[in-house]
Amino acid sequence: MDSLTHTVIGAVVGDAFAGRRLGKKAMLWGALINNLPDIDVLTSFWMTQASGLLAHRGFTHSILFMVIMTPLLAYGLHGRYKTTSSYQDWLWLSGSNLFIHLFIDALTAYGTGWFEPFSHERVSLNMFFVADPLYTLPFIVGAIALMILRRGSPKRISWHRIGILWGVFYLLFAGWNKYRINQEVTSNVAEQRLPVHDFISTPTPLNNFLWYVIAQGDSGYYIGYRSVFDPKTPMAFTYISRNDALLTPWKDDPEVGKLIRFSEGIYRLDQEDGQTVFSDMRFGQIGGWMDPKANFAFRFYLDRPDGNDLVIQRGRMEASTPEALKSLWNRMWGQP
Numbered sequence: 001m002d003s004l005t006h007t008v009i010g011a012v013v014g015d016a017f018a019g020r021r022l023g024k025k026a027m028l029w030g031a032l033i034n035n036l037p038d039i040d041v042l043t044s045f046w047m048t049q050a051s052g053l054l055a056h057r058g059f060t061h062s063i064l065f066m067v068i069m070t071p072l073l074a075y076g077l078h079g080r081y082k083t084t085s086s087y088q089d090w091l092w093l094s095g096s097n098l099f100i101h102l103f104i105d106a107l108t109a110y111g112t113g114w115f116e117p118f119s120h121e122r123v124s125l126n127m128f129f130v131a132d133p134l135y136t137l138p139f140i141v142g143a144i145a146l147m148i149l150r151r152g153s154p155k156r157i158s159w160h161r162i163g164i165l166w167g168v169f170y171l172l173f174a175g176w177n178k179y180r181i182n183q184e185v186t187s188n189v190a191e192q193r194l195p196v197h198d199f200i201s202t203p204t205p206l207n208n209f210l211w212y213v214i215a216q217g218d219s220g221y222y223i224g225y226r227s228v229f230d231p232k233t234p235m236a237f238t239y240i241s242r243n244d245a246l247l248t249p250w251k252d253d254p255e256v257g258k259l260i261r262f263s264e265g266i267y268r269l270d271q272e273d274g275q276t277v278f279s280d281m282r283f284g285q286i287g288g289w290m291d292p293k294a295n296f297a298f299r300f301y302l303d304r305p306d307g308n309d310l311v312i313q314r315g316r317m318e319a320s321t322p323e324a325l326k327s328l329w330n331r332m333w334g335q336p
Contacts, residue, residue, distance in 0.1 A: 001104050001105060001107075001108065001128065001130060001131070001132075002130055002131040002136075003035060003038065004131075004136060004140075005104070005131070005132075005135070005136045005139065006031075006034045006035050006038070006101055006104075007031045007034065007035060008031070008136065008139040008140050008142070008143040009034060009097075009100060009104075009139050009163070009167075010030040010031040010032070010033060010034025010035065010097050010100075010101075011027040011028075011030050011031045011143040011146070012027075012030070012139055012142050012143055012146065012159070012160065012163040013030050013034070013093070013096055013097050013100065013163075014026040014027050014028070014029055014030015014031065014033070014093055014097065015027045015030065015146045015156065015160070016160040016163075017030075017089055017092045017093040017096065018030075018085050018089045018090070018093050019146070019151070019156060020151065020152070020156075021084050021085045021089065022081060022084055022085055023151050024147065025081070026093065027143070027146060027147065029077065029093065030093060030097055033073060033093070033094055033097040033098065034097040034098075034100065034101050035101075036060075036069070036097075036098065036101075037057075037060045037061045037065070037098065037101050037102065037105075038056075038060070038101075039060055040055055040056050040057070040058060040059070040060040040061070041056060043055040043056070044056075048255055048305065048306075049300075049305060049306065049308050049309070049311065050255040050256075050258040050259050050262070050300075050305065051255075051258060053258070053259070053262045053311075054120075054258055054261065054262050056110075057105060057110055057111060057112045057113055057122070058113040058116050059113065059116045059117060061101075061102050061105060061112045061113050061114070061116075062102075062113050062114055062115065062116040062117070063102070063114050063115070064116070064117070064118075065098075065116075066095070066098040066099060066102060069094070069098060070091060070094045070095040070098060071091065073090065073094040074087055074090035074091040074093075074094050074095075075087070075090075077090045077093075077094070078090045102114065104128070106123040106124065106125055107125050107126075107127045107128040107171075107174070108124070108125075108126070108127075108128050108129065108130050109124055109126050109130075109202045109282045109283060110124065110130065111123065111124045111262070111264065112124070120261070122264070124264070124282075126178070126200055126201060126202040126203075127171075127174040127175060127178050127202075127203070127208075128174060128203060128208070129202075129203040129204065129205055129206060129207065129208070131205075131206060132203070132206060132207065132208060133206060134170075134207070134208065135170050135208075138162065138163070138166045139163060139166070139167075142159045142162055142163050145159050146159055170208075173208065174203075174208050177203075177208055177209070177211070177228050178201060178211070180228060181201050181211045181213070181226050181228065182201055184226055184232075184235065185199055185201060185213050185215070185224070185226065185235070188224075188234060188235040188237075189215055189222075191234070192234065192235075192237070194215055194217070194222050194237065195217050195218070196215040196216055196217045196222060197216060197217070197218075198215075198216045199213060199214060199215040199216060200213070200214050200216075200266070200282070201213045201226075202282065202284070204225070204284060204289060204328065204332075205284070205316065205319065205328065206328070207328075207332050209227055209228050209229065209332040209333070210225060210226070210227045210228075210289065210328070210331050210332045211225070211226050211227070211228075212225055212284050212285075212288065213225065213226060213235075213237075214266060214281055214282070215237065216266065219241065219242055219244065220239055220240055220241040220242050220268075221239070221240045221242070221266075221268070221281065222237040222238065222239055222240075223237065223238050223239075223240055223281075223285075223288070223292060224236060224237045224238070224292075225288065225289045225292075225331065227331060227332055227333065227334045229332070229333050229334030230334045231334065236292070238292035238293065240268055240281075241268065242267070242268045242269070243268055243269040243270060244269070246269035246270070246271065246276050247269055249276075250276075250302055253302075255305055256278070256302060259278050259280070259300060262280065263280040263281070263282065264282065266280065266281045266282050267279060267280055267281060268281060268296070272299075272301075275301050275302070275303040275304070276301075276302045276303060277299050277300065277301055277302070278299075278300040278301075278302055279295075279296035279298055279299050279300070280296070280298040280300070281296055281298075282298075283296065283297045283298040283312060283315065283316075284296070284297050285297065286315055286318045286319045286324075287319050287321075287324040287327070287328075289327060289328060289331045290323075290324065290327045290331075295315070296315065297312065297315025297316055297318075297319065298311060298312055298315055299311070299315060
């Protein structure tokens, strides 16, 4: 998830565990610890860009990292604040924030290395988009309220409960939406007799209502979009070839191998101005709900492997035009 979401959730959790004894310091430490696993972004300063993609959400997002860091953080912070809090307070604050970070990151499409370094398999539950305002807003309000309320106010407990209930509710809400979409995709694939062997569904940007679907065939994909508010009409799928022949010049390139591993095998290749472009399709298209043939958000230029800064973010920024956001809003609610 985005850093703002990690920050406000961490602040609320920190206050819940130690706010009565530490005051606002508990919110500060909760926010910092909840963001700690993302320290792996620093690897981009010395790794190749393909390696950096795999390093992010790698070991620092593993269960082993959480198990190691929880008692270390608790020991260090208890030593600093031993007169006002217990070791158990910091153990709960640290462990819960690290666990929440690892868990909600796994809800997105990026992939999270829970089992590093023992296994490189990444967990992607594809239930949340990386930034979802509807999910984050109540935590922002809660964090602001906790900053304003005095330390001993009984209303603070109410905000802790609201945070817990909202987090659980939205997880169930997203799970139900995904279940409904998957049921409709399964039915449509069968009725349309599409030659596919698997599919994934993941939310489109900034919401949990409109979902992006990739149905995988032997040499390509069928892409579609489905809103939870769409009528029960047949889904429209667009076929996209994987173009594996374009990969031949790079078949032995270890950096391209890392890209394939990162994409979990869901990729396509195409040519742009004489250059070969590797697209990780899991991250969606640039306004694909408007144009099913639109470019993909993740586009890595194989001919210039060091010229792919912000390879994920730049595609998302291209999709942030007023026209695209307006059409996304309409499509979310089941409008064409």
